[in-house]
Amino acid sequence: MKRHHLLATAAVLLFTAPALSLAQTPAPAKTVTEKGQLAQQDMTFAEKAAISDMFEIQAGKLAQDQAKEQGVKQFGSHMVADHTKTSDAMKTMAREKSMTLPTKLDSEHQQKLDKLRGLKGDQFDSAYLQGQMDAHQTAVTLFRQQAENGKDADLRRFAEQSLPTLEQHLRQVRDLRPNVASAAGGAAQQSTSFEKMMGKDVYGENGKKLGDVADIILDAQSGKATQVILNRGGVLGIGAKHVALDYNLLRSDSDRLVARQVTEDQVKQMAEFKYDDTTVSLGKRHGTSSGSSVDHNATGHNTGAAGGDAAHGTANSLDSTQPRNPQ
Structure with a gap:
């Protein structure tokens, strides 16, 4: 009787052991993250990406309204x-x-947006593009890291698919910045190049010195350079004579300016240049009139309606701001 009981007990243990073993085996780790169980890295990425999108949308709308x-x-x-x-x-x-x-937006991006709201025209363009450069460099790094190291498969795929567009945006803003800087910063660049011309010697094609640059006259409407005022002779402005040469006759030759088709005798016969109330010029503004007696105000000699803008206009210049080479 005892033997039958032992056999029955052994049979029960034999059939129940596998079930107990399976029940006690730990479940394999899941490869797909369940809802509400995202890794911290994935959550941080999602939050930063959401803020980045909000900032880009709001800043882009400002650009549509306020950019020049x-x-x-x-x-x-x-x-x-x-x-x-x-x-x-x-x-x-x-x-x-x-x-x-x-x-x-978080406080950092809100501050950037508030700053943009207070800008207009050239200032807005410059600040917006610089901000876009910084923002997209940060975004490309963020999305690349998520695409390579993210835990959640869907977020990794989202980062991979979005990355080419972000990289394209970065290329676009890099291409756009120099063009806008050239237009928006034209006045500053022009000022610097004209400053380099002030006091520079001008020679005839035969190598004889004709004088030095005392001033540059601008068209009151377009702001383009029309004439260069030469300072001839004199000591500390005493006895000096100022004559006007056509700006387009000048060319840059190494470290000097050469006046084409103009001789020293012709320059000697030229009448003294006289300023009037409509003259727009730059010489005195840069304080490099070579000691001349030219007397015009610190913002460029001008009382014409368009003068203020013309003095900051674009020049027809050589070396992006210097007289052109011979035709």
Whole structure:
């Protein structure tokens, strides 16, 4: 009887052992993150990406309204369109994964946006593009790290798919910045190059010195250089004579300026140049009139209506600001 009981007990243990063993074996680690169980790295990425999109959309709308250059306005429009798409995609994933995304900018991005709101024209263009350069460099790094090291498969895929667009934005802003800087910073660049011309010797094609640059006259409407005022002779401005040469006759030759088709005898016969109330000039503004007796105010000699703008206009210049080479 005892033997039958022992056999029955052994049979029960034999059939129940595998079940107990399976029940005690730990479940394998899951490769797909469950809802509400995102790794901290993934959550940080999602939050930063959401804030980045919000900033790009709001800054892009400001660019459409406040930028001066058409290229900046168009870039802002593209940012609104592209980042609205990525923002919508992120929001869809957030719902699926029970993520809570930021609904407003953090203090850092809000401050940047507030600063942009207070700018207009050239100042806005410069600040906006610099901000876009910084923002997209940061975004490219963020998305690349997520694409390579993210834990959540969906967020990795999102980063991989978004990265080419962000890299394209970065290339666009890099290409756009020099063009806008050239237009927006034209006045400053022109001022610097004219400053280099002031006091520079001007020679005839035969190598004889004709004088030195005392001033540059601008067209009151376009702001382009029209004449160069030569200072001839005199000591400390006493006995000096100022004559006007056509700006387009000048060419840059190494470290000197050469006046084409102009001889020393012709210059001697030229009448003294006289300033009047409509003259727009730059010489005195730079304080490099070579000791001449030219008397015009510190912002360039001008009382014409367009003078203030013309004095900061674009020059038809050589070496981007110097007289051109012979035709």
